[in-house]
Amino acid sequence: MSDIMRPIPFAQLMTWVLEEYQKQGSVFGVSKLVRHENGQALPIFYEKIESPYGPAAGPHTQLAQNIIAAYAAGCRFFELKTVQVMDGEELSKCVPKPCITAGDECYNCEWSTELTVPQAYAEYVKAWFACKLMARELGLGDPDGFVFNMSVGYDLEGIKSPKVDAYIEGMKDASGSAVWAECMDWALANLGKFQKVDEAYVKAISPVVSRSITESTLHGCPPDEIERIATYLITEKGLNTYIKCNPTLLGYEYARKRLDSLGFDYIVFDDHHFVEDLQWADAVPMLRRLIALCQERGLEFGVKLTNTFPVDVAAGELPSQEMYMSGRSLFPLTIALAARISNEFDGKLRISYSGGADYTNIKDLFDAGIWPITMATTILKPGGYQRLSQIGQLLMDCGSAPFTGVDVAKVNALSDNVPVNPHYRKPIKPLPNRKNGRQVPLVDCFDAGCRTGCPIHQDIPAYLMRAGEGKYAEALEIILRRNALPFITGTICPHHCGDKCMRNYYESAVDIRGVKLKCATEAMAQVLPTLKPAAPQSGKKVAVVGGGPAGIAAAFFLAREGVAVTVFERKESLGGIVRHVIPAFRIGDDAIDADIALAKAMGAQFQTGVEISSAQSLFDQGFTHVIFATGAWKPGDARLQYGQAMNVIAFLEQAKKAPDTLKLGANVVVVGGGNTAMDAARAAKRIPGVENVRLVYRRDQRNMPADEEELHMAMDDGVEFLELLAPVGVKDGVLTCSVMELGDRDASGRRSPVDTGRTVEVPADTVITAVGEHVDDALFAANGVALDKKGRPVVNETMATGVANVYAVGDARRGPATVVEAIADATAAAQAIAGMNPDLDVDKNVHPNYNKPLSKHGDLRTETTCPDTRCLGCSTVCETCTEVCPNRANIAIAVPGKRMRQIIHVDGMCNECGNCAIFCPYDSRPYKDKFTLFWSREDFDNSTNDGWLPHGDGSGVCTVRLGGAVKEYNVTDPACGLYEDLRQLILAVRKDYGYLVK
Known part of the structure; x- marks a missing residue:
């Protein structure tokens, strides 16, 4: 049954390890094996660890193969998954599935191991024995250079139960167990499979699997029970003991304020766990008593920071009512608690850390004297266990010095850095959907999300690879197969291809747009003279009405296919919205001119200063097909109850053409939340005499339609955002707005704005409305084109209207959209008219290494260059x-x-x-x-x-x-x-x- 794990016998485990390593050089998929050869090892629990990190008590220490994989990746401290008296099928029934979602911060609704306690014990012993054999046979390091740390919960009665007690005693000495005999017997019977392991080595493997334990405290566990459990483990079991603390020790107000300030305000929790959990006033004296008790017994004591953080399931993330948060959103809480404890105990209390540790912060944690450090969330993301390999290289020189204390100043600095460190700040906008909308096939499922997520399906991996090799001309040739406007899209494309990029789960998407522009800039002079159309297609002559991006792209594609094409533009210069409206600080005329040059090189003809209102007039001139690419210039309706507002298109045109003629006054208000609104607000900031620009929107920033980068650019320019305000009317320099509030969450977790009945007044010498422009429905109606309910032309998948040989593309049929969507429409029309084949798999033709799979490296890269070489090559290998x-x-x-x-x-x-x-x-x-x-x-x-x-x-x-x-x-x-x-x-x-x- 799919949700029941079947432990692998030791013989199969070792056969798997040895054969996979021999054939592929990997162990359970870990190909970046970490070898510790410098002799360094940190003392802990009267044992030693060659590196101070490993997997946390969780999914990565539940099965033997998980622990083996982590060991191969360099881990030397293993916090084994918690065992408790409720186990196996009884516990599994309480864990809804799926139980983990780690898309950004991680949530889970699992508890302790889903195996029975005896099964869990067997897994840990098998893993211990296997790692001992691997250490010697694969040359991974000192066979005595790693430590297993038990974890038990959640009440003293359960810990004293026969099966949990047998588990603890068996981990202290496994020599009398059946699983130990299974491992020993197999190893001795199969010495011939090893080159470096002999009988003496096998017989000398220590059966003392663990000398230490972490007490996992369930939320709500009374302080006296926590202390009774710890005292029992110390005095009765003689174990080096850590107590796992909860983030709730910080208090509700602190936790809520800190998460809110970092953009995690959507995470829902109340104060009941903070009230029910261990309180700071009780924790400090308890910890002091336990420190003293361990000192008397000659045992080590410390705290484990922290448990996961319980929050509500508010948007259907998991099939439970409550879930446990971890990852980068937990780090701000855990490091704050580490600082508080370090200050309280003058750095003398040992801290084992697990709460958002990853490659970006683990070295700083270790340098501050916090170790061992365990992780789960980061290795639940792409790269998996091999992320640990990179950490292993980072911490290779860990030294051999014993713990001497936590550096309080460094821990405080780590906590103080959180508010200004972008790594711990949630993006303003919700994360985009990263799925491709298709069902995974049984075979050949590798997929480049960037390519399928691009409206024109550019072969992005192919040109990224070429750019990385410095072959910019070849890269540009690949780009031009599907993208007629590489300069414009290389400058202002919203690049939602990056939303699908797998590198998002490492650090950030590959700079696809930047690489495109780099290729275009570097190779234009070389590629432009080589462009030529195909053989002329007789009987076809196309008129394109509108010289904006859609029109230019349609002309490029048609001309390339040998079709005679002329573009008619009513203005005196080509470029449409991009030239006449989008501010110059976003894109310069040189980029637009470069793309026009590409179309002209293909043979496209352009006539400016000519207004066309009738398709029939073009047919009368001998054109066989007409494409309307007239944009969406018709002003949207601000729906003010009184007063006048300036239309955003009119404002932006004037601001670009003659900014000195604008007299906006000191206070400007832009109504709207899209990208055009951001352009208007930023442009207004640059108009002489303007002191304040405020942006009013009825929703909050998270629900504004503008792209994340557009919001940040507006904020960087000093635009003030006034959220949850709905304009009523403007009079005498004042814009009156209704105050909105976020209502209840719907099934998706989104909260819609609700009118509170209150109003506020916003200073407004000028109000600019950016509420969505419209298609000129009168133009299409006059040409007999059917319109939909929004006044947009009805077209089929080829962009053909119901009028024979008349097409509509770009904003003319979509309403305000993006340049790359305009190119997609132009492509569809060109395919229909000219039989164009943009060749989705162009890299098969122009990329000689297409059949050579890329090697996924999976490392985090904190610095990038242009061209960006971080592409994971998902078009040839996913996995x-x-x-x-x-x-x-x-x-x-x-x-x-x-x-x-x-x-x-x-x-x-x-x-x-x-x-x-x-x-x-x-x-x-x-x-x-x-x-x-x-x-x-x-x-x-x-x-x-x-x-x-x-x-x-x-x-x-x-x-x-x-x-x-x-x-x-x-x-x-x-x-x-x-x-x-x-x-x-x-x-x-x-x-x-x-x-x-x-």
Whole structure:
């Protein structure tokens, strides 16, 4: 059954490790193995760790293979997943699935291990033994250079229960356990599989798996119970002990204020946990007593900071009522608590840290004397365990000095830095949808989100690669296949392609727009003379009405295909809104002129100062097709109850052409929240005599339609944002506005504005309305074109109207839109008229290395250059679902005849946490939608996944489910009737990945 994890026997685990490493150089998908060879190791718990970091008690320490993967990636401190008296099936029934979503800050609704306590014990012992063998055989470091730290909860009675007590004692000495014998017997019986491991080494492996423990305190646990548990663990069990503290120690007011100030105001929680949890006044004396107790016993004591933070499920993030927050939004709270504790105890209380630690801050934490440091959220993101490899290199020289105290000043500085560090600030706008809107296929699922997310489907990875090689001319040639306006789009495109970029989950999207402009600028002189149209197409002559971006793009594509095309523009210069309206500080005329030069080089003709109002008049001149690309210049309605406002287009035109003629007064108000409103506000700031520019919008900033970067540019220019105000009317230099407030959340978590009945007055010498321009419906009506309810022309997928051979493209048919959307419309019309094939897979033709897969590096890059070389090459390799799975249940395998590795899902390793579904670029769940390998008939029958169950008799017969239909196939027979790609996939597993099959 898909959500039940089936622990892997030790023999299969080690066979997997050794064979995968021999064939691929990786261990459970970790190819960047970290080797500790400098002899440095930090003392802790009378043991030592070669590096001060590792996975936190959570999904990455629940199964043996998870711990093994983390060890391969350089981890040497392992906080094992919490065990408690309620376990196994009883606990699983209480954990709704999916239970993890780590798209930005992370939320989960899981608790302790979903295994039974004896199963969890066996997993930890197997992992301990495996890491000992790997250390020697793979040369990863000192076999005694890592530590396992137990975690138990949540009440003393449960911890004293026979099964939890047996767990603790077994971890203190595993020598008498059946699982220890299983590991020892296999290792001794298989010495021939090793080159560096011998009998003496195996027999000398210590059965003391753990000497330390972290007390995990459930929210609401009384302070006296916390102290009783810790005292028991110290005095009765003799364990080095940490107590996990909750962020609620900071108090509700502090937590709410700090999260709000960083843009996390949408996270919903009240004060009940703060009231019910351990209080600061109780915690300090308790910790002092426990410090003294450990000193008496010769044991180490510390605090673990922090537990996750309980918040409400407000937008359906998970199928629960409450969830636990972690990641970068938890760091501001955890580091603040670390500072408070460090100040209180003068740096003498040891702090183990887990609360938003990642590559960006872990070195600073360690340098401040805070260690060991454990992580979960960062390794739930693309890159997965291999993010730990990068951290391993960062902390390689950790030294060998014992803990001497926390540097209070450095911890305070870390906490004080949070408000000014952009890493901890949530973007103003909600994160965009990163899905591609398609169902993931069973095979060949690699996908470049940037390409599918671009309205014109540019082959972005291909030109990024060429630019990275310095081959700008070739890159520009790739760009021009689908983009007729590389200079304009390279300057002002909203570049929503970047919304889909997988690098967003590392640090930020690749600078696709910047690279495009770099290519255009560097290669224009070389490429322009080489441009020439195809052979002339007889019988076609196209008129394009409107010389803005849509018109220029249509002319470029048609001319390139050998079609005679003329553009008629009513103004004296080409460029439309881009030239005449968008401020010069956004884009200069040189960029517009460069794109026009490209179209002219293809043979397009342009006539300016000519106004066309009738398609028939063009047909009468011998044109066979007419494309209306007239833009959306008709003013929107501000709906003021009284007074007059200036239209944004009229204002921007005048501000660009003759700013000195504008007399706006000292106070300007712009009504609207889109990109045009931001342009107007920024332009107004530059008009002589203007002192204050205020932007009024009925919603809050988060719900403004403007792009994130546009909001920031307006704020940087000093524009004042007045949120939740709806204009009523303007009179005598005052704009009266209704005060709005955010109402209840709907199913999506969005809060709509509601009128409070109150009003405010805003100084306004001039009011500029940017509330959406309209299409000139009269023009289309006069030409017999049917209109929709919004007054826009009705067109089909080719941009054809109901009038024969008449098309409408760009803003003329969409209303105000983007330049790249205008190019998309022009492409569709050119395809229909000229049979143009923009060649989606152009890189197959012009990129000689197309069939050579890129290697995903997965490292965070804090500095970028132009051209930006951080592209992960998702068009040739994705494998994201394999990276983000804590249990390694999604696996990439090489299949003969396939140029890229294929993904299979292993049912028995999955608990349906759902994390892979968050990051898959498709609207799919790999754990449900990828071809699945089953280990038992029971699990096969209890699943609906497409997949196969090997019969295990060596015959090649498998039971296969496809589309709900179940049938047996002998996959060794080419004529068995199974879809060939799937047959080859199964054969590849049989031949090269036998260790995947139980």
